[in-house]
Amino acid sequence: MSSDDTEPRDRGCTDGGVESVDALGDTDEAPRDRVVRVFEREFETAPTTLARAPGRVNLIGGHVDYNGGIVLPAAIDRQTVVAARPRTDDTVRVHSVREDETITASVGSDCDGWSAYVVGTATTLSEDVGEPLGADLAVDGDVIVGAGVSSSAALEVAVAGALDAVHHCDRTREQLADACWRAENEEVGMACGIMDQFASALGQPGHALRIDCRSRDVQPVGFDDAAADILVIDTTVSHELVDSGFNERVRECHEATARLDELLGKRVRTLRDVTPAEVTTHADDLPEPLAARARHVTTEIERVREAADALADGRVDRVGELIRESHRSLRDDYEVSCEELDTVVETLDDCSGSAGARMVGGGWGGSVVALVDPAARETVADTVREEYRAATGIDCEVYTVDFGGGLSVESV
Template sequence: MPGLDTLRQTFAKVFGYGDSGEELRFFFAPGRVNLIGEHTDFTGGYVLPLALTYGTWAVVHPRRDRTFRLASTSFAGKVEIDADKVVYRQADGWANYPKGVFREFNRFKVRLSGYDILYDGNIPKAAGLSSSASIEMVTATALNQVESLDYSLIELTKLAQRAENQFVGVNCGIMDQFASGMGQAGNAVLLKCDTMEYRYVPLSLGDYQLIITNSNKQRSLTESNYNLRRRECEEGVNIVRNQLAGFVNLGNVSLAQWQVAKKYVTVPEVKKRLDHVIHENERTLASTLALEAGNIQDFGQYMIESHESLRDLFEVTGPELDALFEEARRVEGCLGTRMTGAGFGGCTVSLVHTEAVSDFKAQVTRGYKGKTGLNPTFYHCNSGDGARELKGR
């Protein structure tokens, strides 16, 4: 975590300020890792993410000319925007995420006064840990505070999701923004994505810990098959809706109901996508009960089953994530492992005994590099709090 004084000095250098005194304000929003419940959020199902201690910081200084100047410690140059003329530009890259948030506030008739904002983050880029949602949520939280608005955190998560859906063009569900906004240290959060009902789930893992492994296979959701998978699910929903009385969404379909309805889904790919989603919802609920009971052996098995379903039915893993999965399973002391995030590259999350962590890293690195030529990167997964303003110097 960068110190606030370091961020203050970097801000002054980037934007050419001297001592900006008390006008600077500091905000943070975390990334997230999803423990289980993958590709269920956009169909109204269950997810079980936690907020990370990795995330995005934003240093904010007010302007009076309704202009935004955006800079990042990770990218050269600045992006300048008129608050009344917020449009998507591919050349603006990462800055389109905060721009989408600006446009959402504009749509609610909030007259933004303009700001200089410096972003700094430590989430691996394109790793599936929701750096985009972190940027959106830190921006939304900052504007909500500095403009003295009264949007709740849940309202801000919905606003940030719309920014990604409608401005950036990724049809993500609510999970990423919700976890970034509503995370709580020491807990995962079970979320029903259609109703926004949620409860915190204590993470009492005993002698085990969660290890994130980055495949270092980069991917961009706007260039992947993510939107195709969503369309395939929507095609299946249109069929199932006509077969089940009182149908709401896939998140409300039981295994027994699916056995009745699945024979009407005749496109093999569509049937496989729905088969994954409905079973994944059941696994997520079972995983929650296992964690609450301290039964981490069962939780680890559900993680394995989840990856196998994402590989065989939803087909979003790919050779790199599958190689990490296979190598992790060979390590004594690893109870469970699975891909996390949208897939097509990114990360796995594994449940590893504390005394086996060093062996886990060494064995997975050796096997994975042998199969792919890539070196993985490992992160200890600690749960943190959600989006907030940071006080002090």
């Protein structure tokens, strides 16, 4: 992908410096206050419940969650906020502040665009509890759409939390995350793994989460924010993963799994069951690109294991090295990067004070995550901004994130 055939998102850009989360809202009004006000305006009554769910950044573990692997994401301090009031029928009325649009649909109906995530979540959660969960909803927030920080999971998890609360379903955070994951797969058509929804629902402040996507074991891993800042560099290049090569990569992994199941003489349920050495041994028996896809997944799982241990030990430099290796693998073996992402990563690799950087999210656009020395943060941000603009003609956005908490619900 070149900058000539890429449409940047219409978001504007910073004038300089690194933005904090608080500086990035569309107005000075907090999303919580705005969504309550809009709810009252649209539905002529007050909401009873407010649910918030964060986006996430995945430090390492790209494209391994749907292969039963291990990932290392963290919830971030950018959230989707949902105001809700229960209905006694099977109707979902939802107003999006971002889209300035109201959709009315029945639980179980097919929807397109942003509303598919809302109605789809209502559908799967209703199936779980055995009754239709109708509600009036208003949605707002500051999770950037299309930037690879999982705005879709934040929306799903916030909606699920709101519906669960107003109907007193008493589902656990894990059960809500599972319903949201199924909604994205079954209702939206995105063959993703569980990482995004689990990170959004279960995030802990100041911690990354080591998530085993097969067993669903979740272990918090402390992050020393004095050792490194987390920068997210939004290329402002959009990607639509359902229509991109994402599902094709899932299919290729399934094909590689089936071939290796035959070749290895052992049960191979997913590429999680294969070692990098086994892929190397049988690389000539796997047609391309299957060998490359399997090589990425199996080596990436090993990188995640080492990175989680290194992060827990405070060895930020080693985490950074593994993150760099991850990007090269995603670029060369998995082929989900693009010119804009590579430009940012290469710039960061050459920056003093940058420990490591890689593309984050599904790929073909979106963002880069970087571990940066706090003392060098402003210099690194300025350098990336200038060099990216010179190379692509596009303005990027650079902002810091903290590791925040997961889903929260309160009465209004």
